[in-house]
Amino acid sequence: MQKLIRKARKLIRREDGQAIAEYALILALVALVATAALTLLGLAISSSVQNLVDSWP
Numbered sequence: 001m002q003k004l005i006r007k008a009r010k011l012i013r014r015e016d017g018q019a020i021a022e023y024a025l026i027l028a029l030v031a032l033v034a035t036a037a038l039t040l041l042g043l044a045i046s047s048s049v050q051n052l053v054d055s056w057p
Contacts, residue, residue: 011020
């Protein structure tokens with residue numbers, strides 16, 4: 001476990017670590033936007049299907 005912590009600290013100190021952190025933030029933002037978009041799309045589809053069902057005799 002100590003070895004893993006030392007490697008993580010070395011990675012943080014290096015500039016490569018900064019690039020990894022930036023990519024992680026971008027990935028998190030993309031995941032958040034995708035989740036929000038799919039949620040809204042799901043609600044729109046659900047509403048459309050409900051309107052279709054309600055219009056049946």
